[in-house]
Amino acid sequence: MTRKRTAILISGRGSNMSALIAAAMAPDFPARIDLVISNRPGAAGLERAQAADIETAVVDHKAFETREAFEAEVQALLEARDIELLCLAGFMRILTDGFIATWLDRMINIHPSLLPMFKGLDTHQRALDAGVRLAGCTVHVVRPEMDTGPIIAQAAVPVLPGDTAETLGKRVLAAEHRLYPHALALYVTGKARVSGERIVFHEVEADGEGSLMSPTLITREQADA
The missing domain is CATH 3.40.50.170 (Formyl transferase, N-terminal domain)
Known part of the structure; x- marks a missing residue:
């Protein structure tokens, strides 16, 4: 079984992220969690993901002048890791229509x-x-x-x-x-x-x-x- 490469976007404690990671630890679960991205550097969910040996990244939205620039950085991380599906888990940013179109039917919340x-x-x-x-x-x-x-x-x-x-x-x-x-x-x-x-x-x-x-x-x- 080929497991779908999945990333999770969070902004906070990541409790739903933790539930997804726990489920994906089962070898027969059809998705694997390859990356967790937070738009907030201090998000508690980052430590939770790291404790589960999941790669994490921070893309601080405050460092970008536009939503498009922020999303371009997120997109670059996703592409570099061949991510196939996105799960939003307490991700408190409104995404642009363009980003959603890029991930049409490949992003759930x-x-x-x-x-x-x-x-x-x-x-x-x-x-x-x-x-x-x-x-x-x-x-x-x-x-x-x-x-x-x-x-x-x-x-x-x-x-x-x-x-x-x-x-x-x-x-x-x-x-x-x-x-x-x-x-x-x-x-x-x-x-x-x-x-x-x-x-x-x-x-x-x-x-x-x-x-x-x-x-x-x-x-x-x-x-x-």
């Missing part, structure tokens, strides 16, 4: 809401203010409009009585750590692929147990049991 609800920031407080009974997270293919693009997978968590943005956020974050590796595996293997502006699935079936993760990947043996 995780967002802490059930898109298309609650795009942008402060998602947990907005969910509480709206009175929804389910919150969650979404992995999607990146498009120029923020927090849009074909949805690969989602996971939902209950909104509990007495929840605060902090307590709900912790529950959603735990779901993110499970969902992102799951969605990456679906996408890399072609079990989830872009068709137009939607994701279509191949050899993915529901588990029949009311899972709050959709879609759920099961083996053919499980399906036939």
Whole structure:
């Protein structure tokens, strides 16, 4: 099996990055993490990646006069390492349309809401203010409009009585750590692929147990049991 060469872009602590790195340590995981890039020199995620023996790089956006110049430096690093796929994991920079076009259908992101609800920031407080009974997270293919693009997978968590943005956020974050590796595996293997502006699935079936993760990947043996 050829494992897809993947880079992760971060800005902070890199908890979702850590979940991806941990999943990719399994020899049968279809992607390998070859590079972590941060736009912030002090990002805690850099130390986490280095501790896992992952190459890291810093491209400080403050050192560049334009977004295009910043992205050109990032692109040079990616090309030098033959990166095939990008994962955004808490990367707090708006990317230009040109950069997104270069990585069309090769860049995915995780967002802490059930898109298309609650795009942008402060998602947990907005969910509480709206009175929804389910919150969650979404992995999607990146498009120029923020927090849009074909949805690969989602996971939902209950909104509990007495929840605060902090307590709900912790529950959603735990779901993110499970969902992102799951969605990456679906996408890399072609079990989830872009068709137009939607994701279509191949050899993915529901588990029949009311899972709050959709879609759920099961083996053919499980399906036939």
